[in-house]
Structures are given as structure tokens and as C-alpha cells.
Amino acid sequence: MIHSKYDQVEFLNKQCTLLEDFVINDQINAYDLEKLADLNRITLQIYAGWYPLVIELIQKLDKLGWDKRVSCIKEKYASLRFYTDNKYDDLIEEYESRSRHICEICGERGENRHRGWEQTLCREHHLENTRYIHFDPNGFMINDVLYWWSDITNISTDEDQKYTCLWLKFRPGVLPRNDWNDDDQLFVHDSMRGYGELLQRLLQESIPFNYGLRNHIKIHFSQVEFCLICGYEAVYYKKCECCENLSDKGYVSIGYKPGELDQEKIKDLQLDWFLDDGELFESQNPFYPKNPEHRILFTQEELEERKKWTFDF
Ligand SMILES: [Zn+2]
Ligand SMILES: [Zn+2]
Structure with missing residues (x-):
């Protein structure tokens, strides 16, 4: 049988x-x-x-x-x-x-x-598949594993200098064995929540690394801003880590004119953020501080209207 x-x-x-x-x-x-x-x-x-x-x-x-x-x-x-x-x-x-x-x-x-x-x-x-980076005075944690600042020996970035990821080199043998680190290097990517803060903190630690990369972090990651779309303090460089939308600078970098992320466009992206349950999740699991002055630009009617045409597929 x-x-x-x-x-x-x-x-x-x-x-x-x-x-x-x-x-x-x-x-x-x-x-x-x-x-x-x-x-x-x-x-x-x-x-x-x-x-x-x-x-x-x-x-x-x-x-x-x-x-x-x-x-x-x-x-x-x-x-x-x-x-x-x-x-x-x-x-x-x-x-x-x-x-x-x-x-x-x-x-x-x-x-x-x-x-x-x-x-x-x-x-x-x-979000179930998203990795979160949490911080501690001695280091940072990903999936409950603590990585010590003092164990990091070098930092490098992607060869095309897009700075969307980093390889953190650790002292030999200190990294736990798993499928996403290799050769004593830990790979971190900007899709991880906490990436921006990690970069800021790396700058403050006395870790020797390349001048260009250090300068890039200094210019683009040393200040975090509130997002106009989701309202959370998660905008680094060209995009918001929380709602994953581009910032005004990000739009300019792909060819928009400065200021083209105007009220209409922000409203449009806010509607997407709400329909995607973004606000619901973020308010339940707050990872970023929220701007108390953040304004929602759409009305309830506009939300209902948008729901209709996105569910019509
Ligand atoms: Zn699903
Ligand atoms: Zn956002």
C-alpha cells in the first residue's frame, strides 16, 4: 500500500x-x-x-x-x-x-x-519576517542575541556605496553560528528596524572604520526626523524606517523636484499607510516615538472611498 x-x-x-x-x-x-x-x-x-x-x-x-x-x-x-x-x-x-x-x-x-x-x-x-535591532549600553540585540560594541573590529558597506547594508566584523569566534552571519561578519540591512539608530551608535563607539563611510553616517544618519506620512520619528537619510516611504530628500534623489512631496501626495501616502494597517500595528507595538503634532490629512469619507477602489481588484 x-x-x-x-x-x-x-x-x-x-x-x-x-x-x-x-x-x-x-x-x-x-x-x-x-x-x-x-x-x-x-x-x-x-x-x-x-x-x-x-x-x-x-x-x-x-x-x-x-x-x-x-x-x-x-x-x-x-x-x-x-x-x-x-x-x-x-x-x-x-x-x-x-x-x-x-x-x-x-x-x-x-x-x-x-x-x-x-x-x-x-x-x-x-513585520513577522522583519528583524528588530534593540539597544543596550554595551551593545545591541537582534533576535535576543546580544552583540557587544567592544567585539566589533571593523565595518564595511556595499561596494556600490548605496549604504543600504553593512557588514560588521567581529573578533574571531564571538558570533553565534547561524544562517545570516559568516566569517565573523554580521550582515545588517536597512530593512531591519533600528538600522538608522545602529549607524548613529556605531559612530559614537571607538570602532576603527573607513573615513568615507564614517562621513556618510555623520551627514545622513546623525539626525532622525519625524515622518510626514506616518508621523513616527524614523526618517533617516532618504526614507522612513517605519512606513518605508521615501522622505522629501528621497523623492528628490529619484528625480522629483524639491517640495513635490506636497500635501496631496502626503495625503495619498497616508491613505495607503492606513489601509496597509500601518498605524494599527505601530500604535500597538510602538518602536518609534510619535510626533504629537502629526496631522492626518484625509477625512473618513476619503478613507472609505479609497477602501472601495483598492478592494475592487
Ligand atoms: Zn498576510
Ligand atoms: Zn513614515
Whole structure:
């Protein structure tokens, strides 16, 4: 008796062994989708949050007479890829663009998140994977591991001098072994919350490191500002660590004119921040101080209006 992953579950195509016999109707579920992948000899390379979207897509394809052949179902650049006969390209593109607004983990409303790679996630799943840096007079902590200032021997940055990450070199043997440090170096990235403060603090410690990098930190990270969008004190250099929006300086650096981050644009980004549950999460887990004078520029009606068109996808 061969056991399979489907033994304990019930679904429409459980007994199906031939692609031709595979039934697509409004009863099919995630197991049917996995079975369809098996029958096509492919593996689903997406997380479960997108399964309902793909199920809906194959139901529509079926109505167009699709032969049920698919050579790949995966995530790429934070959106869905579904490779089949190119006569269905228009429909598939529609689902690709819908996937850009759906959390790949849970299926709730999501946004494109950058963490060295891209993924579409809701705020909850985004923050679940986000690393936090906490501070202590003797050092800093990431995931409950304390790193001592006095153990750092050198600091370097990315070769293209974008300063979005740092490698902190430690005395040999002091780093715990795990998957994100290597060669006595600890990798820190600006997607980590607390990155800006870490840079500020590194400057105050007597750690020998490169003049250019030291100067860059001095100019761009020695002052933290309140964000006009989320209101938290988290703006370093070109962007806000909290809502992850660009600052006025950040917009200028990508070609906008100074001041183009005007009231209208701020209002627009504030609406996105609220719809993304940003304020909800930040008020529950305060990581940054909030500007008591921060102003919300949109009205309740405008929020309701925005909800309507973003959920219409
Ligand atoms: Zn989610
Ligand atoms: Zn912000």
C-alpha cells in the first residue's frame, strides 16, 4: 500500500490519475490545485495565500476551453507567474496584477515589500519576517542575541556605496553560528528596524572604520526626523524606517523636484499607510516615538472611498 500526501483529505479530483479526467468546477479546492500540479509534473512554487487566486484563474481558463496543461506556477518579482498556452495571456496578466495586491502567505490585502528580494505581503506577515535591532549600553540585540560594541573590529558597506547594508566584523569566534552571519561578519540591512539608530551608535563607539563611510553616517544618519506620512520619528537619510516611504530628500534623489512631496501626495501616502494597517500595528507595538503634532490629512469619507477602489481588484 503506497501512502500519499492526499490519504487523509477529501477533494473532488482525489482519484483522478489522468489530466484529461481532471474536473474543474466551483467545488475544487487547494488539494485539487496541488493535484493539477502533480498531473502536470510540476510543483506549486507559491505560498497558500495565492491558491484561491490561482483556483479562480483555472476556473476561468476552463470556461475558455483550456487543455489543463501548465508548465510552471510560481512567484517572481512579487507577482504570480502561470505558464500555459499564450492565447490566454490577457487573462493571465490580469491575475498577475491582482497577485501584486494579495499577501502570498494569508491572502489578505498585501503590498510589495523589499527585503533584499521582493514579496507581496500584508503588514502582519511583513513585520513577522522583519528583524528588530534593540539597544543596550554595551551593545545591541537582534533576535535576543546580544552583540557587544567592544567585539566589533571593523565595518564595511556595499561596494556600490548605496549604504543600504553593512557588514560588521567581529573578533574571531564571538558570533553565534547561524544562517545570516559568516566569517565573523554580521550582515545588517536597512530593512531591519533600528538600522538608522545602529549607524548613529556605531559612530559614537571607538570602532576603527573607513573615513568615507564614517562621513556618510555623520551627514545622513546623525539626525532622525519625524515622518510626514506616518508621523513616527524614523526618517533617516532618504526614507522612513517605519512606513518605508521615501522622505522629501528621497523623492528628490529619484528625480522629483524639491517640495513635490506636497500635501496631496502626503495625503495619498497616508491613505495607503492606513489601509496597509500601518498605524494599527505601530500604535500597538510602538518602536518609534510619535510626533504629537502629526496631522492626518484625509477625512473618513476619503478613507472609505479609497477602501472601495483598492478592494475592487
Ligand atoms: Zn498576510
Ligand atoms: Zn513614515
